[in-house]
Amino acid sequence: MSTPAAREIRSVPSYCYNCVAGPDLMTVRVENGVATRIEPCHAAAAIHPGLGRVCVKAFGLVQKTYNPHRVLAPMKRTNPRKGRNEDPGFVAISWDEALDTIAARLRDIRARGLLDDAGLPRVAATFGHGGTPQSYMGTFPAFLSA
Ligand code: SF4
Numbered sequence: 206m207s208t209p210a211a212r213e214i215r216s217v218p219s220y221c222y223n224c225v226a227g228p229d230l231m232t233v234r235v236e237n238g239v240a241t242r243i244e245p246c247h248a249a250a251a252i253h254p255g256l257g258r259v260c261v262k263a264f265g266l267v268q269k270t271y272n273p274h275r276v277l278a279p280m281k282r283t284n285p286r287k288g289r290n291e292d293p294g295f296v297a298i299s300w301d302e303a304l305d306t307i308a309a310r311l312r313d314i315r316a317r318g319l320l321d322d323a324g325l326p327r328v329a330a331t332f333g334h335g336g337t338p339q340s341y342m343g344t345f346p347a348f349l350s351a
Pocket residue numbers: 221222223224225226227228229258259260261262263
């Protein structure tokens with residue numbers, strides 16, 4: 206009977222910035238190089254409003270990190286039909302193709318005018334989390350304004 210291989214277990218101090226309420230301090234348990242658990246960072250209890258603990262959302266970060274279905278590249282919709290029962294047919298594309306596609310569309314909008322015939326903006330954008338402060342976006346708002 207063979208003995209099981211020794212596991213290397215580490216606790217890595219880190220922080221969660223999963224939402225605009227962060228950053229919040231935590232510790233990540235790492236077993237043989239794989240993150241397995243989110244734990245409080247007790248060492249930060251005296252300096253952190255959350256006493257070194259994260260909220261419940263942060264406990265999903267391990268699954269998020271290793272989810273085999275996570276998005277790893279820009280995705281392009283290939284089905285022009287839209288509707289509740291339509292498969293969007295997303296396919297992964299290169300960053301070059303994604304940026305060239307967006308640049309071409311923005312140049313076209315600029316040439317036609319930023320507002321449509323109804324006076325509404327031709328460009329709309331969403332960035333995921335609600336209420337993401339402008340200060341988190343670097344120069345991106347300036348780019349959009351231009
Ligand atoms: S611990 Fe919760 S509240 Fe804090 S940054 Fe992460 S998700 Fe947001």
